[in-house]
């Protein structure tokens with residue numbers, strides 16, 4: 001065990017990196033997929049199940065928790081790990097991205113963002129300092145600076161304004177975080193789809209000596225090719241010996257292509273949210289179980305899987321559960337999807353360990369392309 005945050009780059013294979021983050025609450029094997037939790041655990045899953053699937057770390061939801069039950073109350077109840085019975089590492093976002101996508105009547109200025117709760121209309125002010133305070137009250141292990149993410153496409157001057165503001169907020173967030181050896185705060189690279197601005201953001205943040213770096217401002221409406229081009233020119237500017245976290249990404253294909261371009265950590269609501277809506281991720285591709293073509297298909301999603309949700313239930317039964325609006329539908333498909341995502345990450349890590357990542361990438365993508373499954 002360790003009393004401080006440390007990242008070890010164990011191996012590289014082309015652009016892909018295999019690493020490990022050691023923290024007081026546990027070790028995170030990278031490349032890592034981090035399931036998104038709402039009140040600190042993952043919808044339709046038991047914490048123990050999420051852990052058994054191989055998740056070393058999950059996301060907590062700063063925006064949601066600060067509104068209800070409130071960060072101070074979570075602290076009074078022992079912090080998020082105790083509250084939600086997840087004793088392993090938790091990463092929290094700063095909340096700014098969610099404010100801009102979920103809150104009403106939000107106003108952003110130099111000091112921060114003020115908004116009204118979408119739950120009860122109460123007014124809040126989120127500054128870099130308050131965001132760090134909230135993430136501290138949640139007892140988050142890996143915290144994010146407050147930043148401003150612009151949706152794409154956007155004007156260059158708008159992207160530049162938001163990127164420069166985010167750099168000033170990076171300084172304030174890091175100052176507010178201070179020195180907490182067992183925890184980390186990450187800077188967030190912005191700059192939209194503009195390579196000059198991305199370079200300025202990444203270089204300035206690298207000089208601020210954060211313990212890790214998030215790549216923000218992507219998966220916000222740009223084509224995948226644009227996201228990958230930005231990754232290609234951003235990761236080489238970031239310190240090699242620190243972890244890179246691509247925020248909000250993504251599909252299995254996004255993940256494998258981003259690993260190839262030097263990304264270590266991922267989060268996305270896709271496997272959990274899509275699972276609740278009937279979309280199954282498998283090694284053969286995606287299956288929409290609400291589609292009538294599954295109504296009499298006795299095959300499971302993947303008979304060779306070691307996940308009961310993928311192996312022990314027919315597509316016909318899953319189709320029935322979704323058509324009937326049964327709770328078990330969301331439980332089984334969330335379980336299948338997280339099992340698939342974690343098995344993909346385990347396959348990526350093993351492939352890098354054994355110098356066969358490129359072969360793994362081609363074989364895995366070919367499996368998805370099998371079409372009618």
Ligand SMILES: Nc1nc2c(CCNCC3CCCCC3)c3[nH]c(NCCc4ccccc4)nc3cc2c(=O)[nH]1
Pocket residue numbers: 036037038059060061062093094095096097144147148149188215216217218219220247248249250267268269270
């Ligand atoms: N600070 C910050 N966060 C970002 C996030 C939120 C990452 N997930 C947090 C997580 C916390 C707990 C609750 C859930 C969210 C992003 N998510 C996406 N794309 C998602 C694209 C997407 C993918 C699938 C479905 C919907 C949307 N781009 C993002 C860019 C940024 C960014 O620049 N700055």
